Amino acid sequence: MLCVIYVMRYAERVKRDPSTSIVAHQREDNVKHFLHGKAQTSLTLTNTHKAILSIFALTFAVMMWGVSAKGWWMAELSALFIGSSIVIGFVGRLSEAEITDSFVNGARDLLGVALIIAIARGLVVVMDNGNITHTILNYAEGLLGGLNEIAFINAIYFVEAVLCLVVPSSSGLAVLSMPILAPLADFAGVGRDLVVTAFQSASGLPNLVTPTSGVVMGGLAIGRVAYTTWLRFIGPLIAMLTLMIMVMLSIGVVIS
Numbered sequence: 604m605l606c607v608i609y610v611m612r613y614a615e616r617v618k619r620d621p622s623t624s625i626v627a628h629q630r631e632d633n634v635k636h637f638l639h640g641k642a643q644t645s646l647t648l649t650n651t652h653k654a655i656l657s658i659f660a661l662t663f664a665v666m667m668w669g670v671s672a673k674g675w676w677m678a679e680l681s682a683l684f685i686g687s688s689i690v691i692g693f694v695g696r697l698s699e700a701e702i703t704d705s706f707v708n709g710a711r712d713l714l715g716v717a718l719i720i721a722i723a724r725g726l727v728v729v730m731d732n733g734n735i736t737h738t739i740l741n742y743a744e745g746l747l748g749g750l751n752e753i754a755f756i757n758a759i760y761f762v763e764a765v766l767c768l769v770v771p772s773s774s775g776l777a778v779l780s781m782p783i784l785a786p787l788a789d790f791a792g793v794g795r796d797l798v799v800t801a802f803q804s805a806s807g808l809p810n811l812v813t814p815t816s817g818v819v820m821g822g823l824a825i826g827r828v829a830y831t832t833w834l835r836f837i838g839p840l841i842a843m844l845t846l847m848i849m850v851m852l853s854i855g856v857v858i859s
Contacts, residue, residue, distance in 0.1 A: 605840075605843060605844065605847065606840065606844075609839075609840045609843070613836075625832055625835055625836055626828060626832060629827065632827070633827060651694065651695060651696070654694050655691050655694055655695055658687060658690055658691050658694065659687070659691065662683060662684065662687040665683060666680060666683060666684075669683065688702070688706060689702060692705065713821060713824050713825075715824065739765070739766065746758070747759070747762070747784075747787055747791070750791065751791075752791060752792055752793050752856045753853045753856050753857075755787075755788070755791040755793055756793050756797050756798070756801055756852045756853070756855070756856050757801075757849050757852055757853065759784060759788070759798055759801045759802075759805075760801040760804060760805050760848060760849065760852060761805075762780075762784070762805075763776070763780060763784075763801060763802050763805030763806060764805040764808065764809050766779070766780055766805075767805055767806050767809040767810065767813070768809050768813050768815075771810060771813055771815045771816060773806045773807075776802070776806055777802065777806075780802070781798075781802070784798055784802075785798055793856060793859075794859050796859075797852065797855050797856060797859065800852065800855065801852055804848045804852075808841060808844055808845065808848070811837055811841060812833070812834060812837060812841065814830065819833075
């Protein structure tokens with residue numbers, strides 16, 4: 604609910620005054636890129652658009668079936684999406700040159716994302732192979748030892764949030780941290796269910812900003828939004844969500 608209110612208030616403010624948008628300085632470039640220079644306030648959904656959206660949805664349906672039932676992965680999925688893009692191009696009445704140019708332009712927008720994710724993933728590998736992550740956990744274990752219940756559960760949240768930035772996989776983070784943090788909770792007098800709640804909260808929230816997330820970086824590239832601009836927009840919301848999570852975790856300790 605908090606996220607919905609935050610986004611809707613921002614949208615309402617921008618609707619009243621477009622100059623208040625954090626990407627207002629990109630308006631001309633965005634109109635040129637997304638609307639091909641035509642600054643319409645509304646677009647008509649044509650039958651061609653409906654057909655393209657249907658093919659797009661069907662592509663994802665086939666992808667889910669292929670991954671779950673046939674064991675498809677990168678090679679098969681790449682072929683699926685390339686084939687789908689060609690079909691969509693012809694349905695949209697694009698020429699061969701226009702299809703190729705559109706594909707190259709789209710790939711160009713995501714090339715920087717691929718490099719960022721690859722470099723960030725390299726840092727994760729270095730931290731794992733160098734036992735740096737384990738060193739952080741060992742330090743956290745000593746740090747959490749003498750805290751009271753409320754301070755302990757909130758500290759767990761922040762430890763998991765920091766680890767999530769270097770281990771974006773939820774299952775990987777659980778395997779790495781839970782064998783250490785769960786027994787500590789027993790000594791601190793905090794229920795393991797609250798530790799799981801802190802883990803779930805921490806493993807989700809940082810993924811809104813982590814540069815190793817393909818969803819975040821890919822979405823920003825498609826929307827032509829700079830990462831620093833995204834941080835300016837999402838920062839206040841993350842601060843509010845963090846405060847709310849800390850309050851809820853503290854209440855959980857009190858009533859448990």
